[in-house]
Amino acid sequence: MQSWSELWNATVSMLREREGMSPGFDTWLRASRPVGLDGETLVVEVPDPFTRDWVRARYGPAMEALLTGLAGHPCSVVLVAPGEPTPSRARPFPSSDQPQRGAPPAPDVAADEDPSHPTGPGGLNPRYTFDTFVVGASNRFAYSACQGVLSNPGGPYNPLFLYGGVGLGKTHLMQAVAHEFLRQRSHLRVLYITTETFTNDLVDSLQRRSMPEFRSRYRSLDVLLLDDVHFAAGKESTQEEFFHTFNALYEAGRQIILSSDRPPVEIPKLEERLRSRFAWGLLADIQPPDFETRLAILRKRCETSGTPVPDEVLHYIAESIQSNIRVLEGALRKVVTAARLSGAPATLDLAAEVLRDLTESQRRPLTIDRIQAVVAQHFGIEPEELRGKSRTRDVAFARQIAMFLARELTQASLPHIGDQFGGRDHSTVLHAIERVQAAMRADGAVNDLIRHLRQRLSRT
Numbered sequence: 460m461q462s463w464s465e466l467w468n469a470t471v472s473m474l475r476e477r478e479g480m481s482p483g484f485d486t487w488l489r490a491s492r493p494v495g496l497d498g499e500t501l502v503v504e505v506p507d508p509f510t511r512d513w514v515r516a517r518y519g520p521a522m523e524a525l526l527t528g529l530a531g532h533p534c535s536v537v538l539v540a541p542g543e544p545t546p547s548r549a550r551p552f553p554s555s556d557q558p559q560r561g562a563p564p565a566p567d568v569a570a571d572e573d574p575s576h577p578t579g580p581g582g583l584n585p586r587y588t589f590d591t592f593v594v595g596a597s598n599r600f601a602y603s604a605c606q607g608v609l610s611n612p613g614g615p616y617n618p619l620f621l622y623g624g625v626g627l628g629k630t631h632l633m634q635a636v637a638h639e640f641l642r643q644r645s646h647l648r649v650l651y652i653t654t655e656t657f658t659n660d661l662v663d664s665l666q667r668r669s670m671p672e673f674r675s676r677y678r679s680l681d682v683l684l685l686d687d688v689h690f691a692a693g694k695e696s697t698q699e700e701f702f703h704t705f706n707a708l709y710e711a712g713r714q715i716i717l718s719s720d721r722p723p724v725e726i727p728k729l730e731e732r733l734r735s736r737f738a739w740g741l742l743a744d745i746q747p748p749d750f751e752t753r754l755a756i757l758r759k760r761c762e763t764s765g766t767p768v769p770d771e772v773l774h775y776i777a778e779s780i781q782s783n784i785r786v787l788e789g790a791l792r793k794v795v796t797a798a799r800l801s802g803a804p805a806t807l808d809l810a811a812e813v814l815r816d817l818t819e820s821q822r823r824p825l826t827i828d829r830i831q832a833v834v835a836q837h838f839g840i841e842p843e844e845l846r847g848k849s850r851t852r853d854v855a856f857a858r859q860i861a862m863f864l865a866r867e868l869t870q871a872s873l874p875h876i877g878d879q880f881g882g883r884d885h886s887t888v889l890h891a892i893e894r895v896q897a898a899m900r901a902d903g904a905v906n907d908l909i910r911h912l913r914q915r916l917s918r919t
């Protein structure tokens with residue numbers, strides 16, 4: 460996480476970029492420093508009372524909007540002159556929270572980047588911009604919808620609901636919109652947040668009895684981008700609170716952008732009033748990319764990271780990995796790393812060798828039989844038991860997990876999955892999926908187990 464000093468430095472450099480460098484601003488800029496924190500209010504010391512009033516009047520809203528975007532949650536700023544009292548609840552900064560200047564190093568295509576843990580300010584991944592986003596037939600509609608929102612926030616595409624399979628660029632696209640709003644319209648309060656973080660913030664605020672602050676933080680935004688709304692499935696308080704946030708923003712003409720791995724009608728355990736609101740604006744899906752788009756994404760990755768890879772190798776990777784862009788990028792990383800370690804250039808032979816497991820598993824579509832075999836082996840039971848009538852706890856749990864994975868990793872419909880598990884009803888399958896999702900949320904061990912099984916299945 461960035462320190463407040465770093466966030467403040469980033470805020471002033473973005474302000475400087477946008478506002479031009481009047482001499483007064485430059486003087487103020489060099490002499491301002493964050494001195495404390497009161498909840499979500501940053502206390503910043505400026506050289507004198509005149510500067511304080513001038514900066515507050517001229518840059519106050521822009522400053523707060525930028526800081527909000529960079530911090531990843533709503534923030535405000537209080538300016539004080541030296542010797543002036545800071546807000547009574549403000550906590551002074553420890554001396555370790557010192558400014559750290561300097562641009563981050565250029566991303567390396569071989570670096571083991573986890574996109575779910577962004578390194579940039581405000582929860583925004585610095586790489587997730589429109590510059591690095593490749594537009595193709597599979598995502599053109601969603602891309603255009605985002606551009607429409609940028610030129611007319613709160614207009615006809617409100618809310619914008621982006622949906623699509625795992626690793627197809629929903630987060631990248633949403634964060635590109637957030638970056639662009641921050642760049643083009645510094646006066647807007649823009650917040651990108653995952654639904655999981657929204658839920659955690661809600662729980663925290665309930666515990667600290669600070670719901671009025673929670674509400675005013677979210678309801679004063681100009682643009683809210685909420686990622687992975689399917690995470691709200693079955694979470695009543697999150698849905699209730701988000702319903703009111705949604706209404707407040709929508710009625711005030713503020714822009715809302717949502718993303719999910721499926722369209723609103725398919726999100727289980729979602730209140731009807733939210734489901735219908737999600738579809739009030741525009742629904743835009745993202746499909747798996749075609750060959751040309753996959754190749755263009757690989758080329759772009761090499762170009763932005765300054766890592767040259769022969770085109771025939773990129774062709775090979777783009778032909779071999781078809782369904783998930785995160786996996787596609789992972790394959791490129793593997794090849795580049797292997798080439799580096801061996802001290803030789805990346806060749807077609809090397810790529811074929813390094814990616815053998817991955818390409819074989821891609822060629823062979825995953826079947827429900829295969830999922831049953833792997834899950835049964837893990838639990839030390841026979842696959843036949845998963846299809847049978849046994850209701851012992853272990854078998855029932857293993858069966859639910861296998862059904863969950865069958866739904867997630869194959870294209871099979873609920874009735875077909877039910878069929879493959881001894882002729883069970885589709886509602887039984889749905890119930891099993893929901894049980895596993897709930898267990899994953901409540902128990903880290905179940906999460907780990909699912910991750911482990913997914914990995915095993917991706918190698919088979």
Ligand SMILES: Nc1ncnc2c1ncn2[C@@H]1O[C@H](COP(=O)(O)OP(=O)(O)OP(=O)(O)O)[C@@H](O)[C@H]1O
Pocket residue numbers: 574587591592593594598623624625626627628629630631632720756784785788
């Ligand atoms: N069109 C694109 N151009 C360039 N890179 C892309 C594109 N689409 C996706 N990516 C890259 O693929 C990776 C996965 O994208 P992202 O995390 O946005 O997917 P997602 O749909 O949000 O996945 P999940 O469902 O797991 O949340 C990221 O590294 C992203 O930069």
